Amino acid sequence: MTKSALIVWGGWDGHTPEQSARLVGSMLEAHDYAVDIEPTTEAFADAGLARYDLIIPAITMSRIEREELTNLIAAVRGGTGLAGFHGLMCDSFRNEPDYQFMTGGQWVAHPGNIIDFTVNITRPDDPIMQGIGDFTYHSEQYYMHFDPSVEVLATTTFSGEYFDELEGVVMPVAWKRRFGKGRVFYSALGHVADEFQVPQMRTMFERGALWASR
Template sequence: MANRTALIVWGGWEGHTPQQSATVVKSMLEDHGFDVTFSDTTEAFASPDVGEHSLIVPVITQSEIGSDALSGLLGAVKGGTGLAGFHGTMCDAFRKEPEYQFMTGGQWVAHPGNIIDYRIEITRPDDPIMEGVTDFAYRSEQYYLHVDPVNEVLATTRFDGTYCEDVKGVDMPVVWKRRYGKGHVFYSALGHVAEEFNVPEMRTIFERGALWAAR
């Protein structure tokens, strides 16, 4: 049987180490037998065969996307190709494209305090993606997102008001999964830079989520 295939497209703001993070994900997927296409241009989404991939992983912050590439990406996921991403490299890409945000289930809007210490609370320990993962401490940007209530939330983080009194006590989704058409969509807000994949819980959650999303 032929290997499953994945498309990883990286680019945008360099502060999120897009090439390095994409390389980590490429190795991760290859370890699971995927044949990976690795690209630094969103035009890869406009390829006629984009919908034949098992999984797409965008690693792009901000940036813009052409209409053909956007249509190709949306159509592929709607048709059944999985989508998996992390941090701003999925949920702060293509800010001018609301349909893209509708597909991903959220959009970054703030990270009060920038790099800080906070906790991740597992809300669905019964989900296979979270099996054996317990609440853990994390150091990174604590993302505040505008999120879709349809999302199936697997983990949250609580804002304590230290850096923004207005959001004190808010439990913000950190990890979720959802559907877009026939496609599975997975997102984790963790992963500001490539080095965060060295955190076992972060890596495990994304790896399992990506495999869940893949067709």
Template sequence: MSKALVFWGGWDGHDPKEGGEIVEQMLTEDGYDVTRAEGTGILTEADLPSFDLIVPIVTMSSIKDEELKPLTEAVRAGTGLAGYHGGMGDSFRQATEYQFMVGGQWVAHPGDVIDYTVNVTRPDDPVMEGIEDFPYHSEQYYLHTDPSNEVLATTTFTGEHAHWIDGVVMPVVWKRRYGKARVFYSALGHKAHEFEVPQMKTILRRGMHWATRQPGE
């Protein structure tokens, strides 16, 4: 049985508690042994290398060096990392090593909550299998991203809310490597009710499965 750690906190506007509960339920349904904890203290209290997957759901918070180090070390050694929206892509703005691990960092969402399209760029990837381009109503994330990411889906900005980015194609779902680990990120999921969108939930669920350390890794 795979072991997963879900830790949540930070800005309440992203429904971190509710999101953590939903993710815990998803993973439990899929046969994981899940530990869910509030705050970053768990990163020094728990044996992180014993987990096969870690899911951060923390926005606009801070992390101490003594908490960040065991997290990055565990992931580099093979513990998978997966998450969504600001819960993983805007967690610790001052922690550049964390951002290096994630493969990106949120910087803006022009227009706030708007209608936009998610474009599937890798329909052959198991995470995106059977999912076609779909409309989405949420924050359209503008991110600074790592060119080494393997991009699975993108979104294109129209310039309506920031004319200078008209036509910019932005990665919205990706996977990558950090040390020996698999890292997955989806920018979808501003509020907990977005888990009701089948594509959003399926993409995250499959991404978490992909990121989970596999036997022998």
């Protein structure tokens, strides 16, 4: 049976939400998913939202109506998968702690802005990370508030060059978790759509999204 996915994009244009949404949609279509792409959170109010096997938000610094959020959370709790990346999932709705509780984290800073940093694979035995070694990356190094119950798959270590107090701090870059009957995957990489050209980043997100799917 063909699986189905909903991708909803919006918010700050600097994160290339539409371009990223369509790129990820094509990625899923290559795995025979039927993909719906919508430009507004109104899609989350759909009474049949739970029919989707996977939902991917590609929204930054936006707002969501209570009915939409309640419906989204219920769908994931019921078994619909949730996957996302960078601020397009973990900086979508800053005023909604219920959403952040579901995703497992919230962006709070990226000292130095676009910099070079290293991504360290902490779970090379996990199928999502299999064959991916540590790699250097050029983007925003996300500092996050995160749920200690998430299963961390990759981390990055802050040098302290841009904020002295962070020297040596180890921060998750990718994680997975269960939320009710649903699975949630998150990667902090993917500031703009062009970053999907980095093989490790793309592979990690692609596998994570497929894992999260019902």
